[in-house]
Amino acid sequence: xxxxxxxxxxxxxxxxxxxxxxxxxxxxxxxxxxxxxxxxxxxxxxxxxxxxxxxxxxxxxxxxxxxxxxxxxxxxxxxxxxxxxxxxxxxxxxxxxxxxxxxxxxxxxxxxxxxxxxxxxxxxxxxxxxxxxxxxxxxxxxxxxxxxxxxxxxxxxxxxxxxxxxxxxxxxxxxxxxxxxxxxxxxxxxxxxxxxxxxxxxxxxxxxxxxxxxxxxxxxxxxxxxxxxxxxxxxxxxxxxxxxxxxxxxxxxxxxxxxxxxxxxxxxxxxxxxxxxxxxxxxxxxxxxxxxxxxxxxxxxxxxxxxxxxxxxxxxxxxxxxxxxxxxxxxxxxxxxxxxxxxxxxxxxxxxxxxxxxxxxxxxxxxxxxxxxxxxxxx
Amino acid sequence: xxxxxxxxxxxxxxxxxxxxxxxxxxxxxxxxxxxxxxxxxxxxxxxxxxxxxxxxxxxxxxxxxxxxxxxxxxxxxxxxxxxxxxxxxxxxxxxxxxxxxxxxxxxxxxxxxxxxxxxxxxxxxxxxxxxxxxxxxxxxxxxxxxxxxxxxxxxxxxxxxxxxxxxxxxxxxxxxxxxxxxxxxxxxxxxxxxxxxxxxxxxxxxxxxxxxxxxxxxxxxxxxxxxxxxxxxxxxxxxxxxxxxxxxxx
Numbered sequence: 001x002x003x004x005x006x007x008x009x010x011x012x013x014x015x016x017x018x019x020x021x022x023x024x025x026x027x028x029x030x031x032x033x034x035x036x037x038x039x040x041x042x043x044x045x046x047x048x049x050x051x052x053x054x055x056x057x058x059x060x061x062x063x064x065x066x067x068x069x070x071x072x073x074x075x076x077x078x079x080x081x082x083x084x085x086x087x088x089x090x091x092x093x094x095x096x097x098x099x100x101x102x103x104x105x106x107x108x109x110x111x112x113x114x115x116x117x118x119x120x121x122x123x124x125x126x127x128x129x130x131x132x133x134x135x136x137x138x139x140x141x142x143x144x145x146x147x148x149x150x151x152x153x154x155x156x157x158x159x160x161x162x163x164x165x166x167x168x169x170x171x172x173x174x175x176x177x178x179x180x181x182x183x184x185x186x187x188x189x190x191x192x193x194x195x196x197x198x199x200x201x202x203x204x205x206x207x208x209x210x211x212x213x214x215x216x217x218x219x220x221x222x223x224x225x226x227x228x229x230x231x232x233x234x235x236x237x238x239x240x241x242x243x244x245x246x247x248x249x250x251x252x253x254x255x256x257x258x259x260x261x262x263x264x265x266x267x268x269x270x271x272x273x274x275x276x277x278x279x280x281x282x283x284x285x286x287x288x289x290x291x292x293x294x295x296x297x298x299x300x301x302x303x304x305x306x307x308x309x310x311x312x313x314x315x316x317x318x319x320x321x322x323x324x325x326x327x328x329x330x331x332x333x334x335x336x337x338x339x340x341x342x343x344x345x346x347x348x349x350x351x352x353x354x355x356x357x358x359x360x361x362x363x364x365x366x367x368x369x370x371x372x373x374x375x376x377x378x379x
Numbered sequence: 380x381x382x383x384x385x386x387x388x389x390x391x392x393x394x395x396x397x398x399x400x401x402x403x404x405x406x407x408x409x410x411x412x413x414x415x416x417x418x419x420x421x422x423x424x425x426x427x428x429x430x431x432x433x434x435x436x437x438x439x440x441x442x443x444x445x446x447x448x449x450x451x452x453x454x455x456x457x458x459x460x461x462x463x464x465x466x467x468x469x470x471x472x473x474x475x476x477x478x479x480x481x482x483x484x485x486x487x488x489x490x491x492x493x494x495x496x497x498x499x500x501x502x503x504x505x506x507x508x509x510x511x512x513x514x515x516x517x518x519x520x521x522x523x524x525x526x527x528x529x530x531x532x533x534x535x536x537x538x539x540x541x542x543x544x545x546x547x548x549x550x551x552x553x554x555x556x557x558x559x560x561x562x563x564x565x566x567x568x569x570x571x572x573x574x575x576x577x578x579x580x581x582x583x584x585x586x587x588x589x590x591x592x593x594x595x596x597x598x599x600x601x602x603x604x605x606x607x608x609x610x611x612x613x614x615x616x617x618x619x620x621x622x623x624x625x626x627x628x629x
Contacts, residue, residue, distance in 0.1 A: 223499065226498065226499050226500075226501065227486075227487070227492050227498040227499070227501035228495070228498040228499045228501075230479060230483055230486075230487055231487060231498055233476065233478055233479060234476040234479065234487055237476045237477050237478050237479075238474050238475065238476055238477075240438075240470070240474060241470075241474045241475065241476065241540075241543075242487075243458050243459060244436060244438075244458060244459075244462055244467075244468050244470075245462060245487065245488050245543065245547065246459050246462035246463045246490060246493050246547065247459055247493050247498075248457070248459050248494075249459075251494070251495050252495060252498070255495045
């Protein structure tokens, strides 16, 4: 009897597939044709932030868990990839002039004489890839479960995640012998012997980033349409009712927080590959908040909105911060306040409103059109 | 811990005490619930009625005493394990998922796919659809399955929450003021509904509406300042001078 009851909601709907196809066309065909490699590389950098924004749609938009520390997870992935690339660039031959050849240059400057133990796994590419997924996942599970099982939520959760971002930044800057300090990890050259600084490599990374992002979107859409997605909405609306319906709210929240963390980390790794360095300025409080703004501008509930919001705000930042470096942060803050006050569903909400109005008009036109046709031709 | 002699009890509460900063909200309470019994707790404001429900469902931790449900101690269990053991709780203010449809509200309450992975791979099959349809009809909402829950009237929201509990088929159903804010017609329908659904479960109700209590109660417990003042049939309780003095008399 009900058209929707028989269909499983977790299967992607037609308009999801259409939105995916449009985005794929824009990212994989239109932009590479329209932009030179310098600009395309910039877009690729922004798209690595989009992973964070998609994670925030699931975690904050749907589940109501506002994390102001997603830069932490972006950094874990970014640093993981940077450590691997740095080790590859620090062969004994390339670092022959150091007092200890074979270790990264900044370690030598800081009088380290051997590689710290936690760097050793990053000599292996498979282990590095595993670490990019497992380390932020475990870290998010740990802090997430510790807080959610104690019913820490809302503003308190946001403040704690922000504190973690601040602590991590201080730690990275302070321990410059093992982290590269405030300069970050720079001078990255090759990936498995293949030069990452060429135009060709940049095209390859752009496409890898684009395809992985589309994959992440498919996964995120599946999660949104699943029972878990509706449960996240339910938790945001009435957490106690979910708990007293037999669910472990702490488990559900921890899971989605981990998913958001892993997505951010993948974005961070792709950032390092495309930009060629990683530094503490990319993982602290300000970038963490910027990522929330990307998500809010795009629309908290729409994974596609998150991608467009990221591109738009990052693009604006790029052009405006060049002309008005002092005013840019105020502008960003104003955008955030305006979106929260006037467009709670962001660009995605505006788009939906417009398309509903247009399709209503189109349908009305068609009905009156066919009525007119019937009058003209009664047979 | 003493073992109840009354093993036929669905729920046996003994010596239950909770104090908040020295204030004893519930004090040495004993309460027993039989199979298929509708037991109503009444009493003046602040008597500890809602706190008793909070203690049973795990929302509040007791300071002393025991709560045994089918001879299983509930006091150390987490809330969702108490629910899975078969105890459902309706809150005083209708607590439903406003942004979801009536269908989705009921479906999320369907007792399957309650783990992270279970919910990720949950399939909406015929058993789910039939059950949602059946429960929606029982709580008078079968015409409104596709409406967003926020659009329901206050009484309909109360029914929806009762439906969300029914779909879990709890052995013990706890209702906190189920007819508060309902019209007379809605109240009659709710009494009918409760009498129908109690055929195969026990129900513990907190209620102020004396007419409604008279309609549904098998047994009534009067609470006053966290202690049991009287217990028995509605008629015997109403005739009790102590009850008239602290609660019914004014």
